[in-house]
Amino acid sequence: MTDASDPPRDDEPVVPPSRRAAGDSRRATDPPETGPARQSHLRAARSEFENQVAHARAEFEEANERIKERTGRDLIVAILIALAIGAVLLGSLLFVKWAFVPFALAAALLALFEFGRALIVSGRRVDLVPQLIAGAVLVLSAYFIDAGLLWVVLFVALAFVVVWRLVAQMAANDGRSYSAVLGDVLLAAFLQLYVAFLGSLCVVLLSKEGGEWWVLSFIIVAVAVDTGAYAAGITLGKHPMAPRISPKKTWEGFAGAAVAAIAAGVLVGLFLLGLEWWMGAVFGILILVTATVGDLGESMIKRDLGIKDMSSWLPGHGGVLDRLDSILLSVVAALTLYYLFTPLVAS
Numbered sequence: 151m152t153d154a155s156d157p158p159r160d161d162e163p164v165v166p167p168s169r170r171a172a173g174d175s176r177r178a179t180d181p182p183e184t185g186p187a188r189q190s191h192l193r194a195a196r197s198e199f200e201n202q203v204a205h206a207r208a209e210f211e212e213a214n215e216r217i218k219e220r221t222g223r224d225l226i227v228a229i230l231i232a233l234a235i236g237a238v239l240l241g242s243l244l245f246v247k248w249a250f251v252p253f254a255l256a257a258a259l260l261a262l263f264e265f266g267r268a269l270i271v272s273g274r275r276v277d278l279v280p281q282l283i284a285g286a287v288l289v290l291s292a293y294f295i296d297a298g299l300l301w302v303v304l305f306v307a308l309a310f311v312v313v314w315r316l317v318a319q320m321a322a323n324d325g326r327s328y329s330a331v332l333g334d335v336l337l338a339a340f341l342q343l344y345v346a347f348l349g350s351l352c353v354v355l356l357s358k359e360g361g362e363w364w365v366l367s368f369i370i371v372a373v374a375v376d377t378g379a380y381a382a383g384i385t386l387g388k389h390p391m392a393p394r395i396s397p398k399k400t401w402e403g404f405a406g407a408a409v410a411a412i413a414a415g416v417l418v419g420l421f422l423l424g425l426e427w428w429m430g431a432v433f434g435i436l437i438l439v440t441a442t443v444g445d446l447g448e449s450m451i452k453r454d455l456g457i458k459d460m461s462s463w464l465p466g467h468g469g470v471l472d473r474l475d476s477i478l479l480s481v482v483a484a485l486t487l488y489y490l491f492t493p494l495v496a497s
Contacts, residue, residue: 355485372480
């Protein structure tokens with residue numbers, strides 16, 4: 151091996167430095183390799199990319215399986231369903247206010263139907279057609295009549311389903327016990343109060359001036375409660391909150407729900423409702439309470455019926471009522487705060 155400063159050998163041609171530099175320059179500016187070598191390089195890069203994608207997918211599926219094993223939900227399907235419902239909800243509220251009424255009506259009727267079917271399977275007598283008729287009238291009338299008259303419609307709806315159940319029982323004449331008949335009558339009224347009436351209150355809130363923003367806001371906070379509880383419960387949950395009612399709900403999940411609810415309440419209060427920050431915090435706290443109570447209440451009903459979900463209509467979520475459990479009761483808090491805060495903001 152010779153050093154660059156060594157003199158050239160006799161058998162080695164002498165290359166002037168200028169020509170040597172020119173050759174180096176030409177090599178530096180040569181075009182990239184083409185033909186088979188380039189194709190081989192591209193195949194190797196594609197293979198590496200595919201391996202990275204496959205590895206990331208495998209890790210995601212493994213994480214999804216762990217979540218599914220712990221919660222019984224398919225995370226991917228649940229996210230896709232939630233996005234689809236959210237898109238319809240936003241479209242109905244932001245562009246055409248009254249378009250939310252059919253959306254609310256469909257949700258209430260589906261929830262009534264699946265709840266009624268679950269009760270029938272458990273041995274109760276539920277008249278589905280009268281329930282659906284009364285529920286439809288109650289929800290629709292909430293948008294077109296004065297809120298004070300809604301109580302009259304509610305009374306008529308309750309009387310209708312109760313009398314129908316009693317007449318149907320008399321026609322059956324099957325020797326059903328008095329306590330069973332009484333239980334059927336109370337459940338007939340409960341279905342209207344729990345699903346149809348609370349759903350109609352959401353339509354009442356919608357009908358108010360700027361009501362679409364209040365409906366959107368309380369739904370956002372209720373969803374934040376569910377999401378915060380889910381995320382914190384999955385990652386940190388150790389101490390059961392109500393093991394006899396819902397074993398998978400934890401105090402850590404409730405803490406996550408509280409943080410998410412207050413943050414979402416302050417944000418929607420400031421940017422959607424024009425409220426003071428403390429009003430938004432109150433909004434978030436009340437929705438946190440009602441959403442949690444509604445969720446636990448429906449869990450208690452399902453536990454009593456011996457079922458996991460009301461239905462399987464929404465893959466990854468269960469039934470329609472399983473998604474409405476935290477929303478139905480929260481509308482009471484939202485409507486109450488609308489009447490309390492709107493005069494304060496306007497003054």
